Amino acid sequence: MVEKKEKKNKHHERSEEERSETLLENSGQEVQMHLDEGKKEKEKEIEELKKKLEEKEKEAKEHYDRLLRVAADFDNYKKRAAREKEEWAKFANEDLIKAILPFIDNLERAINHAEKVEEAGVLIEGVRLTIQQLLQALSKFGLSFFESLGKPFDPALHEAILLIPTDQHEPNQVVEEFQKGYLLNDRLLRPATVSVSKPLEKEVQATE
Numbered sequence: 001m002v003e004k005k006e007k008k009n010k011h012h013e014r015s016e017e018e019r020s021e022t023l024l025e026n027s028g029q030e031v032q033m034h035l036d037e038g039k040k041e042k043e044k045e046i047e048e049l050k051k052k053l054e055e056k057e058k059e060a061k062e063h064y065d066r067l068l069r070v071a072a073d074f075d076n077y078k079k080r081a082a083r084e085k086e087e088w089a090k091f092a093n094e095d096l097i098k099a100i101l102p103f104i105d106n107l108e109r110a111i112n113h114a115e116k117v118e119e120a121g122v123l124i125e126g127v128r129l130t131i132q133q134l135l136q137a138l139s140k141f142g143l144s145f146f147e148s149l150g151k152p153f154d155p156a157l158h159e160a161i162l163l164i165p166t167d168q169h170e171p172n173q174v175v176e177e178f179q180k181g182y183l184l185n186d187r188l189l190r191p192a193t194v195s196v197s198k199p200l201e202k203e204v205q206a207t208e
Helices: 002-091 094-114 121-139
Strands: 143-146 158-165 174-179 181-184 187-190 192-198
Touching (some): 094 121, 094 181, 094 187, 121 143, 158 174
Parallel strands (some): 158 192
Antiparallel strands (some): 143 181, 174 192, 181 187
C-alpha cells in the first residue's frame, strides 16, 4: 500500500515536471515569437527610414542641382547684361555721329573748291584744322574712316555709283571717292561712295 502510494507520488511529480517543462517551452516559444515580431517591426522601420532618407537625399540633390542651374543662369545673365551695356555704350552716339558726318563732307568739299581759288591758302588751312579737330574728338567715341581710293572694290564697304571704263587701272578698283566711308568701333557706319573701274569694251570687227 505504501509502495503504491510512493509510485503514485512519483508519477504525480513527473507529471508536474512535464507540465513545467511544457509551460517553459511554450513560454519560450511565445517569447521567441514576440522577439521575432519585434525584430521584423524594427527591420521594417529601418527600411522605411532608409527609404525616407534616400528620398530626402534625392530631394536635396535636386534642390542643389536646381540651385546650381539658377546660379549659372544668373551668372550668364550678368555677363550678357554687361556685354549689352558695353555694346550700347559703343553705339549709343551712332545717330548723332551720322548727323555730324554731312557737315564734315561739306567742309571737305569746301576745301576742294577753295584749292582752285588763289589766295585761299589760309582759309583752307583753317578749315582743314577744324576738320582734323572734329575727327579727333569723334574718334574718342570710336569713329574712324577708311581709305578707298586705289583699293579693290568691296561691296561690304563701298557703294558704287559709277562704272568707269579704263585701261589705266585694274578692273574692279576704286578710281574716285565721292564721299568717305566711316566705321564706328570697327562696325560699318557709312559706306564710301565711289566709282569703280571696268575693262574697256573691245570693238568687235566683223570678219567677212
